[in-house]
Amino acid sequence: MNSYAVFLRGVNVGGINIKMAELKEALKARPFSGVKTLLASGNVVLASELPPAGVKAEFEACLREAFGYDAWVVVLDAGRVAELVAACPYPADDASTHTYLTIASDPEVLTELHHAGTALDGVDLTRLGPEAMAWLAPAGGTLDSPFSKLSSKPKYKATTTTRNLRTMIKVRDAAMVV
Template sequence: MSVRSEYAVFLRGVNVGGITVKMAALREALSALPVEGVTTLLASGNVVLATGLGAMELKSRVEQALRDAFGYDAWVIVLDRDEVRSLIDACPYPADDASTHSYITLSSDPAALDELWDATAGDGTDERTRLSPVATAWRCPKGSTLDSPMSKATAKPKFKATTTTRNLRTLLKVQAAFPPEPAA
């Protein structure tokens, strides 16, 4: 019996900016890989699945499957179940707040996240916290997400292949989509 790990896969930039991927078609494309239990959440490219592949191999195979099936230059971030839980637990911001939105920017490249961190320093309009080498939590006033320094920075082409952002509510839904853990 092979070791099976559970992962969340976050697609960058689908169903915005002209790249349309139906979640049923996404499930079908990924089900052709050596994975099980492919579950999609929302229409923004969030997937939970299990596989015997390691995270880097899964990332490579998912990106190629997306390129083949949908004809776009696909990039994904892959986190295992424990990494998702750890980021949520480390986030100091509320998932729901009357005046702000809480986000987590994920990166497959710690150096890119360092560069984003430096590029958005000192502005004072967003609150932000580094959660790990590959994740930064930030929040901004409701209604100003696209105008926030972090949102503007992550939209730059040089970060396209290495970052994606989700609101904290979405990460909570992803965490809830993992199958229940076996009792100890």
């Protein structure tokens, strides 16, 4: 049995509202165990015999069937979440900046996003691996930051999602005990 973290894209924003209790209930019919939801922003840890691609396919099918929207998730092995958190060179808490990790189900799309982001003035990006990069945003100005605007473009919607480093730490801790 493998432990995974599943990150939902665009949940509880933009009119797609899913109660985490309802999500847990919908996932009961899928080949998952130990399902735990974290926060209300679409973070789930679970165990499964399936490989990551199988977890992604089952999870997205469940969201589409149970909640009726075109759903996308990024699935990472629990150990990989821990490695990414450890590799992040930025602080989890800082008075002037917030640290984010953008994770992707398609490394080629993340490479494209990384190249586009490094071309922006004043953007501090660090590639953590084929599926993740870390970046900084000014406190109180995340949504207005150049990289946030870039990464929220529709072309990245199906393959990427972003989480605050503090959230990733909570997911890491929960995924290690599934």
